[in-house]
Amino acid sequence: MAVGRATRNIDFVGGWRKWFAVSLAVIVLGxxxxxxxxxxxxxxxxxxxxxxxxxxxxxxxxxxxxNAVPSGVAxxxxxxxxGNGNFEVTTPPLSQSESAEVRDALSSQFDxxxxxxxxxxxxxxxxxxxxxQAVGVALAVIVVFISYRFEFAFAxxxxxxxxxxxxxxxxxxxxxxxEVNLVTVVAVLTVxxxxxxxxxxxxxxxxxxxxxxxxxxxRFDRLINDSIRQVITRSIYTSxxxxxxxxxxxxxxGSTLSDFAFALLVGILAGTYSSIFIASPVLSLYxxxxxxxxxxxxxxxxxxx
Amino acid sequence: MPxxxxxxxxxxLVAILLAAAVYLIFIRQPVSQATQLxxxxxxxxxxxxxxxxxxxxxxxxxEMERAVQVIRERVDSLGVTEPEIQIQGQDQVSVNIPGIxxxxxAVEVIGRTAQLGLYEVLAYEQQDNVPExxxxxxxxxxxxxxxxxxxxxxGETKILFEESPALEGEGTYxxxxxxxxxxxxxxxxxxxxxxxxxxxxxxxVQMNFTREGGQQFTDLSQxxxxxxxxxxxxxxxxxxxDDDVExxxxxxQAIPGGQVSISNDSLPxxxxxxxxxxxxxxxxxxxxxxxxxxxxxxxxGATLGAASLAGGLIAAAAGFALVLAFLTFIYRALGMVxxxxxxxxxxLLWGVIVAVPITxxxxxxxxxxxxxxxxxxxxxxxxxxxxxxxxxxxTPRSAIxxxxxxxxxxxxDGNLTTIIVAMILFGLSxxxxxxxxxxxxxxxxxxxxxxxxxxxxxxxxxxxxxxxNLTPRMLGVSPDSIRPAGRGSESGEKARVR
Numbered sequence: 001m002a003v004g005r006a007t008r009n010i011d012f013v014g015g016w017r018k019w020f021a022v023s024l025a026v027i028v029l030g031x032x033x034x035x036x037x038x039x040x041x042x043x044x045x046x047x048x049x050x051x052x053x054x055x056x057x058x059x060x061x062x063x064x065x066x067n068a069v070p071s072g073v074a075x076x077x078x079x080x081x082x083g084n085g086n087f088e089v090t091t092p093p094l095s096q097s098e099s100a101e102v103r104d105a106l107s108s109q110f111d112x113x114x115x116x117x118x119x120x121x122x123x124x125x126x127x128x129x130x131x132x133q134a135v136g137v138a139l140a141v142i143v144v145f146i147s148y149r150f151e152f153a154f155a156x157x158x159x160x161x162x163x164x165x166x167x168x169x170x171x172x173x174x175x176x177x178x179e180v181n182l183v184t185v186v187a188v189l190t191v192x193x194x195x196x197x198x199x200x201x202x203x204x205x206x207x208x209x210x211x212x213x214x215x216x217x218x219r220f221d222r223l224i225n226d227s228i229r230q231v232i233t234r235s236i237y238t239s240x241x242x243x244x245x246x247x248x249x250x251x252x253x254g255s256t257l258s259d260f261a262f263a264l265l266v267g268i269l270a271g272t273y274s275s276i277f278i279a280s281p282v283l284s285l286y287x288x289x290x291x292x293x294x295x296x297x298x299x300x301x302x303x304x305x
Numbered sequence: 306m307p308x309x310x311x312x313x314x315x316x317x318l319v320a321i322l323l324a325a326a327v328y329l330i331f332i333r334q335p336v337s338q339a340t341q342l343x344x345x346x347x348x349x350x351x352x353x354x355x356x357x358x359x360x361x362x363x364x365x366x367x368e369m370e371r372a373v374q375v376i377r378e379r380v381d382s383l384g385v386t387e388p389e390i391q392i393q394g395q396d397q398v399s400v401n402i403p404g405i406x407x408x409x410x411a412v413e414v415i416g417r418t419a420q421l422g423l424y425e426v427l428a429y430e431q432q433d434n435v436p437e438x439x440x441x442x443x444x445x446x447x448x449x450x451x452x453x454x455x456x457x458x459x460g461e462t463k464i465l466f467e468e469s470p471a472l473e474g475e476g477t478y479x480x481x482x483x484x485x486x487x488x489x490x491x492x493x494x495x496x497x498x499x500x501x502x503x504x505x506x507x508x509x510v511q512m513n514f515t516r517e518g519g520q521q522f523t524d525l526s527q528x529x530x531x532x533x534x535x536x537x538x539x540x541x542x543x544x545x546x547d548d549d550v551e552x553x554x555x556x557x558q559a560i561p562g563g564q565v566s567i568s569n570d571s572l573p574x575x576x577x578x579x580x581x582x583x584x585x586x587x588x589x590x591x592x593x594x595x596x597x598x599x600x601x602x603x604x605x606g607a608t609l610g611a612a613s614l615a616g617g618l619i620a621a622a623a624g625f626a627l628v629l630a631f632l633t634f635i636y637r638a639l640g641m642v643x644x645x646x647x648x649x650x651x652x653l654l655w656g657v658i659v660a661v662p663i664t665x666x667x668x669x670x671x672x673x674x675x676x677x678x679x680x681x682x683x684x685x686x687x688x689x690x691x692x693x694x695x696x697x698x699x700t701p702r703s704a705i706x707x708x709x710x711x712x713x714x715x716x717x718d719g720n721l722t723t724i725i726v727a728m729i730l731f732g733l734s735x736x737x738x739x740x741x742x743x744x745x746x747x748x749x750x751x752x753x754x755x756x757x758x759x760x761x762x763x764x765x766x767x768x769x770x771x772x773x774n775l776t777p778r779m780l781g782v783s784p785d786s787i788r789p790a791g792r793g794s795e796s797g798e799k800a801r802v803r
Contacts, residue, residue, distance in 0.1 A: 052606075052609060054606055054608045054609045054612070055608075055612075084612070084616075086609070096408065096409050096412050096413070096599075096602070097409065099408075099602075100408070100409050103604075113606035113607070113608045113609060114606065115603075115604055115605045115606045115609045116408070116602070116603065116604045117601070117602070117603045117604075118599075118601060118602040118603070119600070119601040120598075120599065120600050120601060122355075122598075122600065123353065123355075123600035123601050126600075130733055133733055134729055134730060134733040137729050137733060138725075138726055138729045138730075141725055141729060142722065142725065142726075145721070145722065145725060146722075149718055182738065183668065186668060186671075186730065186738050186741055189726060189729075189730055190675060190726070190741075190745070192726060193722055193723045193725075193726030193727070194675075194723070196719075196722040196723075196726075197679075197682075197719040197720070197722050197723055198719075200715065200718045200719045200722055201686065201715045201719055204714060204715040204718060204719075205715070208711075230693070231689070233689055234685055234686055234689040237635060237685045237689070238678075238681075238682040238685050238686075240631065241628055241631055241632070241678055241681040241682060241685060242675070242678030242679075242681075242682065244624060244627045244628050244631060244678075245620075245621070245623075245624025245625070245627070245628060245674045245675075245677050245678055246624070246674070246675075246678070247624075248619075248620045248621070248623040248624035248627065248674070249620045249624065249671065249674055251620070251623075252616055252619040252620040252623060253616050253617060253620040254612060254613050254616035254617070256345070256613065256667050257613075257616060257617055257620060257667055257670065257671060260668070260671050261671075264675070
């Protein structure tokens, strides 16, 4: 109950300007980084060829690996060391024979197993479209689902929170310069599901606490605050219990899984924050606008003055 | 709270399921062979192809299905085990071949359209000893000059090229042939193909026609032998594979018997061994009904796969152990029950993976780990409710009953959203992402069963008559925080009307 007690004095709904400002700052920074072209799109989206050298041993440097690529075959080559001692070499899309040439050169020079991935630019474009489509469809279906299980106001608030999470995750990726690949997109979609789940749990409590009868703003806001306080312990514990296995993936999982885990880590932190500090205030603000309307029919709408 | 009898029934069912899982995982086959591993965990080649037509029209579903048939035969003839070939979307096909490393050959064999055509040559021109790098411009020159030939007629005829090592000396022999738009004989007339040797002990690929095809070929060779090219030169037959002329031998008389061979006289020993075998495979398995272009090729080395598997398993095990510790620390007796349920969950999930069977990939492991978080969460939602009720002064027994009752709706809604997202992922994506979506969905469904039904039965049994007497402290609630029953307090309570 320590968490519950500590939050007794926080006005989750009334303090929305503060919470929104924090998120806005992160999002603006992230969008600026994306605008500056810092988003590092991997070959899954752009097309290209990637070689992974399996643990060539100590004493091997990224520069050494880069120089081992036969010149004239590959064009622009970048090499980097991965966390687990493997090296990754990325080039523009190569033909099968060119790719075999580079692979053989690398594997003979470092006496190491080389794995390759070759993605054509067309396919990269398709993957990108598919990913965006998946996000779009997911958002639409969720609006319908939450409108059905709750009401439209809840759906609006939940979507606001989810868009917040996607923007924050994308922004953080641009800020830290980590590679965005297919795995990242899967992680973002997963976060979308998770963040919604978190939001749904809070909304469920709000729904349960909502009395029959007329909507009244101050009473509804108080009720949201109370509902959050009732479930905040659960929110934090759940985040912890999800972050524990994710941290294990981040630490032990090798490069692919750690990429995935990083996106989840950022997304789940954002998602936990957004369910409490974004979704709930948005619900209150939306309800206040909509709920106020019927009584003020002959007056100008707020915001149009 | 379910009755003692119901609890026992549920736990009996769980015991049967566990026994089935033990049988599937450990007894039916050695445990090391129980789980199917994906390419990323055991190494192999994965090729993604896209079918297309040269005229840009849409590829039909049944054409893709026929293409998959052909590809399957070709992969089988490579002599590898358990290839996985799937159509994805309208016009894509993914081919996963575990355990091979010769990507170049695999891609060449799989993706080759292998449209065979036999044409009567109407006119031709050639250039010998073309230096490397000038082949393209030589072809352009030939095309230019052939277009002025009287035999060339736009729309009725086309120009195809042959490139082979020079007949004598350095460079490449390049020839352009004017042939009719459609071949006189297509690959459909072919019965089989074999690798053999000719009279000079050069390696050739021998094509054997069907009875009907043999008759067509006799007629065609008859016709060609009676025609002449330009200055009284004897007629030629062009053997064309995928719009490349393989050879264009002179036909001096009708050839009966229905056999024709592809050879390469300019190389000592004829066709190279692997090229001949590859040709034999693509001819034997027939042409793909559509053209294929390679979208992506992934080769994973066996060592990298093994390292990924080890990393994934360690991560999953560590995550699992820590979640159990966390739940037990926070919820004491309840947490231990939840931990038992999570262990059951993990084991049943493994059983499902083996039974279906589901191929485990890295994203799949991620799905399992994430579902673990969701499973733990279901218990957290319920247990927080239970603690809440205990603090309101309810007895542990009725608090547990209320906790399940009130927590269930939130868990159901929450898990449904997760499953919806997983289904969208499954529907709109391909390959490895699907593995993630499948395991996440199965994990979430299974976790609803273990985290809600099984824990409830376990608790029902524990707290039933003759069982353990649960105290608030055993549920992780300190006695100080309990308010006497019946005294409503706090604003949250006032808002509650129901």
